[in-house]
Amino acid sequence: MDLTQITDSLQRDAVWVVFVNVLMQQVGLPVPVVPTLLLAGSLVLDAEQMARLLAAAVLASVFADWLWYLAGRAFGYRVLSGLCKLSINPGSCVTQTEARFVRWGLASLVVAKFIPGFSTVAPPIAGALRMSQVGFLIAAGFGAALWAGLALGVGWLMRHEVQVAIAYLDRHVSTAATIVVAVLAIWLGWKLWQKYRFRRLSGLPHITPAELVEALQTTNAPLFLDLRGPTIVAQTGGVAGATVAEL
Incomplete structure (x- = not known):
């Protein structure tokens, strides 16, 4: 199947293609959804079709986010720990993500779609922090509409350039x-x-747990900081002798 056939197929089944692509990407699969939205936007013929595409993208995004929210609410930080295992530093991934979410609150869900990687980990954090489900869905829906609407709109505004690019790629x-x-x-x-x-x-070289315990019992005890996020601390308890701090 060449690019022209793909374009024709997208034009026929644009709503379902957009819905499935967004859903797969938001559950964590490496699907290039932005190019799909740009291409779909470039094929829009009227406002009604644009509205259907936008609705499909928002519904898919919010549904996936809601599933992650429920997972975070049920399993807490373990969900985030699992998602962060693919990062360079899983430990700091959990802490930094939670700190960012706590600092930004609901606004983090609005901008999450524009931050690579954050769109998947933000919903489970919201669930783990017991954010209001209604507030979560509203913020997630607004963020999804902003993100998808921007991609579809850019695709429509640059519809000529997109089609030229497709024709070029089809030849090369x-x-x-x-x-x-x-x-x-x-x-x-x-x-x-x-x-x-x-x-x-x-x-x-790092200090071992036994050496740390021994050092804490001396008169010149070292400063021992617990940099984990508040959710992890609340669920697993504090570390004896440590001072809870935030990055």
Whole structure:
């Protein structure tokens, strides 16, 4: 199937394609949903069709966010810990994500879609923090409408350029595929290097738990900070001898 056939298929089933793409991306699958929204927007013929596409995107996004919210409400920070395992530093991922959410509150759900990675981890944090479900759905819906509406709108405004780009890619599929693969390889290599660098830094000598306990019992006890987020502290309890602090 060439790009022209893909475009024709999208034009016929645009609402379902947008719904499925957004849903898959919001549950955490690596689906390139923004290009889909741009392409769908470029094919819009009237306001009614645009409204249907926007509604499909918002419903899919809010539904996925709601599922993550329920998971966070039921399982707490363990959900976030699981999502953060793929990050370079899982520990700081949990703490920083929670701190960002606590600092921004409902506004974090509005801007979450525009921050790579944050759109998936924000809903379970909202659930873990017992945010009002009504407030969560309103904020998630507003953020989804803003995000999807912007992508669809840009696609419609640049509909001529999008179609020209599709025609060009259709004529140079192999070149485009090579560029995409090269970009992905560079990005993956960068991420692997960052993870390797972090592991090297984390491999530096550290004090053992036994040594820490012994040091805390001396007259010149070291300053021991607990930098975990409030949700984790509330669910697992504080660390003896530690002072709770925030990054």
